[in-house]
Amino acid sequence: MEISQFVLASRPLGIPSISNFRLEKTVLNDLNDGEVLLKPWYISVDPYMRGRMNSVKSYAASFEVDKPIKGAIVARIIESKSNSFSSGDIVVGTLPWATYSIEKAETLRKVDTEKVSPGFYLGILGMPGFTAYVGMMDICKPVKGETVVISGAAGAVGIVAGQIAKIQGARVIGIAGSDEKCRSLKEQFGFNEALNYNASKSLRKELAILCPEGVNVYFDNVGGEITGAVVANLDFHARIALCGQISQYNNSKPALEYTILPHLLTRSVMLQGFIVSNYSHRFSEALAQLTKWLNEGKLKYTETIVEGFDNLPEAFLGLFSGKNLGKMVVKVN
Numbered sequence: 163m164e165i166s167q168f169v170l171a172s173r174p175l176g177i178p179s180i181s182n183f184r185l186e187k188t189v190l191n192d193l194n195d196g197e198v199l200l201k202p203w204y205i206s207v208d209p210y211m212r213g214r215m216n217s218v219k220s221y222a223a224s225f226e227v228d229k230p231i232k233g234a235i236v237a238r239i240i241e242s243k244s245n246s247f248s249s250g251d252i253v254v255g256t257l258p259w260a261t262y263s264i265e266k267a268e269t270l271r272k273v274d275t276e277k278v279s280p281g282f283y284l285g286i287l288g289m290p291g292f293t294a295y296v297g298m299m300d301i302c303k304p305v306k307g308e309t310v311v312i313s314g315a316a317g318a319v320g321i322v323a324g325q326i327a328k329i330q331g332a333r334v335i336g337i338a339g340s341d342e343k344c345r346s347l348k349e350q351f352g353f354n355e356a357l358n359y360n361a362s363k364s365l366r367k368e369l370a371i372l373c374p375e376g377v378n379v380y381f382d383n384v385g386g387e388i389t390g391a392v393v394a395n396l397d398f399h400a401r402i403a404l405c406g407q408i409s410q411y412n413n414s415k416p417a418l419e420y421t422i423l424p425h426l427l428t429r430s431v432m433l434q435g436f437i438v439s440n441y442s443h444r445f446s447e448a449l450a451q452l453t454k455w456l457n458e459g460k461l462k463y464t465e466t467i468v469e470g471f472d473n474l475p476e477a478f479l480g481l482f483s484g485k486n487l488g489k490m491v492v493k494v495n
Contacts, residue, residue, distance in 0.1 A: 163189065163190045163262065164187055164188070164189055164190075165187070165188060165189070165190055165260050165261045165262045165263075166185055166186070166187055166188075166260065166261045166471070167185070167186060167188055167230045167258055167259060167260035167261070168183050168184070168185055168230065168231050168259040168260075168474055168475065169183070169184050169186060169227075169228055169229055169230050169231065170182065170183070170184075170215060170225045170226065170227050170228070170229065170231055171183055171184035171227070171228070172227060173215055173216060173217060173227065174215055174216075174412075176412050176413070177412040177482060178212065178215060178412070178478075178479060178482075179479070180475050180476070180479070182215065182475075183231075183474075183475040185472065188260075190262060190263070190264055191264065193241060193243045193264060194243065195243050195244075196243065196244050196266055196267055196268075197243055197244065197264050197265065197266055197267065198239045198240075198241065198242045198243070198244055198247055198253075198264070198265060198267055198270070199239070199240045199241040199242075199262060199263075199264055200235075200237040200238065200239060200240065200253070200257065200262065200263050200264070200265060201237060201238050201240050201261070201262055201494070202235045202236070202237045202257065202260070202261070202263075202471070202494045203235075203236050203237055203238055203252070203280055203493070203494055204235065204236040204280045204281045204283075204284055204491045204492070204493055204494070205233065205234075205235050205236075205259065205284075205471075205474060205491065205492040205494060206233050206234040206235065206284035206285075206288070206289075206489070206490075206491055207233065207474065207477045207478040207481060207490050207491070207492065208233065208234070208289070208290075208318075208481075209317075209406060209408045209411060209481050209482075210222070210406075211225075211231070211233060211478065212411040212412065212482070213411060221437045221439070222439075230258035230259060230260060231258065231259045232256055232257060232258050232259070233256065233257070233259065234254065234255075234256060234257075234284050234288060234289060235254070235255065235256070235257040235284075236252060236253070236254050236273065236275075236280045236281065236283050236284060237252070237253055237254075237255070237257060237263075238250065238251070238252060239251045239252075239253060240262070242267075244267035246267045246268075247267055247270070247272065251272055252272065252273055252274075252275050252280065253270040253271060253272050253273065254270070254271050254273050254283045254284070254288070255269050255270040255271065256269070259474055261471060261494075278456070279465065281465045281467065281489060281491040281493075282456075282463060282465075284489060284491055285318050285463060285465060285488065285489030285491070286318075286322055286452060286456065286461065286463040286489070287449060287452055287453060287456075289438060290317075290318035290319045290322065290489060291319075291322050291448065291449075291452050292438050292441070292444075292445055292448045292449070292452075293319050293405060293438040294319045294320075294322035294323035294326060294381075295322070295326065295444075295448040295451065295452060296436070296438060296441040296444055296448065297319075297323060297381060297403040297405050297436060297438075298323050298326045298327055298330075298381065298403070299326065300436075300441070300444075301401060301403040301434050301436060302327070302379045302381060302401050302403050303379075303401065304327045304330045304331075304332040304378070304379050305330065305331065305332070306330065306331030306332070307331065307332070307333070308332045308333070308378035308379060309332065309333045309334075309335065309373050309375070309376070309377050309378050309379070309397075310324070310327040310332045310333065310334045310335070310377075310378065310379040310380075310381065311334075311335045311336075311337065311369070311373075311377050311379070311380050311381070311392050311395075312324045312327075312334065312335070312336050312337065312380075312381040312383070313337045313380075313381070313382055313383050313384035313385075313388050313389065313392065314337070314338075314383030314384045314406065314408060315336025315337055315338050315343075315347055315353065315356065315383075316336065316338040316339070316343035316344075316346065316347060316486075316487050316488070317383060317486065317488070318486075318488055318489035318490070319383055319405060319406070320336065320338075320381070320383055321347075321351055321463065321464070321488055322452075322461065322463070323381045323405075324336055324347070324351060324352075324353050324381075325351055325352060325455075325460070325461050325462070326455075326461075327379070327381075328352050328353075329455065329460055329461075332378075332379070333354050334352075334353045334354050334355075335353065335354060335355045335356065335357065335369070335372060335373070335377075336353045336355070336356040336357070337356070337357050337359055337365070337384075337388055337392075338356060338357075338358060338359070339358065339359060339360050339484040340358060340360065340484065341358050341361065342487075343356075343358075343484075343487060344356035344357065344358050346464075346487060350462060350464070351462055352462075355372055357369070357372075359388055364391075365387075365388065365391035365392075366390075366391040366394045366395065369391060369392060369394075369395045370394075370395055373395055375397060376395060376396060376397025376398070376400070377392060377395050377396050377397060377400060378397050378400050378401070379400065379401050379402075379403075380392050380393070380396065380400065380401075380402045380403075381402075381403050381405060382402060382403065382404050382405060382406070382407075383405050383406040383407075383408060384406065384407065384408055384409050385406075385407035385408070385409050385410050386407070386409035386410060387409075388409065389422065390421065390422060393422040393425045393426070393431075394425060396425060396426075396429050396431055397429070398429045398430055399429070399430050399431070399432075400429065400431045400432070401431070401432045401434075402426075402431060402432065402433040402434070403434060403436065404433060404434060404435035404436065405436065408481075408482070411482070412482060463488060463489075464487055464488035464489075465488050465489045465490075465491055466485065466486040466487055466488060466489065466490045466491070467491055467492075467493050468480075468490070468491070468492045468493070469492075469493050469495065470492070470493075470494070470495065471492065471494045473492060474492050477490055477491075477492050478490075
């Protein structure tokens, strides 16, 4: 069976480009016992994948040049030689960017797409939602009346993290990159305030006005100058969940920003970096709680859906120019 797949054509230097991807043809083998044939339905593109394009030691293995790119995918089972799944079942797993693939059944999880959008299993009910849950509940631990600031607040993780903080009774301020996103954070997702860093003359001063008693919790998805502005406004004994550093992912050299350390020292701030896979033992709890909040209407979510398998690279690159509100996914027709 001939299929198409995207492979990593070359490792990017700085911001990735279309030239770092290559669409090629290949042939699938026949199914073996315990395997299933899959057709992708919704494909996730995520900022962390930028790090996997580099040849460096990290928490996840690097993509190999001339080998298929892999990520989270919701797929339909076309043919099954497994007792666990039948043709037509919908599953989620880590799969190649390919028009069809063959996988071992034990690597897949069946999902129910009748009540929620299939893409939600790549977002609020998938890795981004789990990230927001453990980052906010295990590290930030907001309590009623505290002030929580979230950078990258209009992204797949930020939207959920902010709403979880609201459920805990906190006052939530989101930082995003456009007036439209800021309006959505307040009107659609219940954030108390939202700041557009692209329109701000001084984010540090604007936060100081909004948070005269200081920031108690910072959920950091961005890093860089935005984090510097937030840290300058931290209250004593604040907590920081270091979730992402998207402003730094395309730097050819690491930015050594130690200027925030004196603030953390003198204000007795707790800073913890975390990788969601370290909390795999909490995934069942996270899924159950997020599903409950979603069904109760306490959590809302949105997706930016790009149509067409061939548009995968463009969708991925769009993450770094802020083209997504909520989770960016590619729908394969």
